[in-house]
Amino acid sequence: MIDLVDVSKSYGPGLPAVNHANLHVDKGEFVFVVGSSGSGKSTLIKLLMKELDSTGGTITVSGERLEKMKHRRVAKYRRKLGVVFQDFRLLKDRNVYENVAFAQRVIGRPTRVIRKRVPEVLQEVGLAGKYKAYPDELSGGEQQRVALARALVNRPDILLADEPTGNLDPKTSEEIMTLMEQINDRGTTVLVVTHNKDIVNAMRKRVVTMHNGKIISDEKEGGYHEA
Numbered sequence: 001m002i003d004l005v006d007v008s009k010s011y012g013p014g015l016p017a018v019n020h021a022n023l024h025v026d027k028g029e030f031v032f033v034v035g036s037s038g039s040g041k042s043t044l045i046k047l048l049m050k051e052l053d054s055t056g057g058t059i060t061v062s063g064e065r066l067e068k069m070k071h072r073r074v075a076k077y078r079r080k081l082g083v084v085f086q087d088f089r090l091l092k093d094r095n096v097y098e099n100v101a102f103a104q105r106v107i108g109r110p111t112r113v114i115r116k117r118v119p120e121v122l123q124e125v126g127l128a129g130k131y132k133a134y135p136d137e138l139s140g141g142e143q144q145r146v147a148l149a150r151a152l153v154n155r156p157d158i159l160l161a162d163e164p165t166g167n168l169d170p171k172t173s174e175e176i177m178t179l180m181e182q183i184n185d186r187g188t189t190v191l192v193v194t195h196n197k198d199i200v201n202a203m204r205k206r207v208v209t210m211h212n213g214k215i216i217s218d219e220k221e222g223g224y225h226e227a
């Protein structure tokens with residue numbers, strides 16, 4: 001599903017942000033990516049999203065070779081990914097339903113499909129009763145659920161999450177991670193960048209640790225450690 005072979009990304013002179021990284025993630029896996037600040041985690045996510053181009057190596061995601069991909073293909077490629085961030089990134093002037101429906105409208109789904117699919121995905125994230133609310137009427141955890149619904153509405157192969165619980169309290173963080181685990185149980189491959197030590201240690205998933213752009217450990221049912 002995700003294959004990085006000898007991948008590097010330099011922003012300029014000095015140590016590359018990602019430095020000869022190798023990573024293979026199978027379909028259906030749940031992977032945490034941890035590491036100290038500046039270790040290259042967000043750069044890795046941006047490479048997977050093709051928001052950045054690598055400066056070396058090969059990246060294959062869901063059967064597509066990213067470094068060879070034509071610019072005009074990128075938007076279509078990104079439909080294979082659902083992405084959530086620490087700061088939710090919702091449209092403040094649209095309600096929950098419209099935030100989620102928007103992701104379907106931009107890819108041209110007919111209204112009849114949207115009317116069926118949006119309530120379904122809101123139900124999956126536990127927000128069926130809040131579809132008319134606006135983002136500023138929701139708690140942080142609820143906003144992240146909306147972001148997850150939006151990420152999932154087009155049924156992506158992979159869910160990428162960059163510090164999804166960074167703005168949430170411990171209990172809400174746990175709920176969001178449990179939800180991501182359920183999403184994974186339904187078949188979506190999940191990759192989560194996080195600093196949340198307690199959750200990583202509690203969940204015993206695969207843990208990939210980065211340091212200075214390198215992957216320094218990769219453990220099955222692993223725990224949180226920094227170099």
Ligand SMILES: Nc1ncnc2c1ncn2[C@@H]1O[C@H](COP(=O)(O)OP(=O)(O)OP(=O)(O)O)[C@@H](O)[C@H]1O
Nearest residue numbers: 011012016017035036037038039040041042043044
């Ligand atoms: N746009 C950029 N231009 C130049 N250097 C950058 C840029 N973005 C990141 N870097 C550098 O690349 C390295 C890796 O940064 P990255 O944001 O990937 O780390 P991170 O592990 O996600 O950190 P954090 O946990 O703080 O989010 C750092 O040294 C950072 O300063």
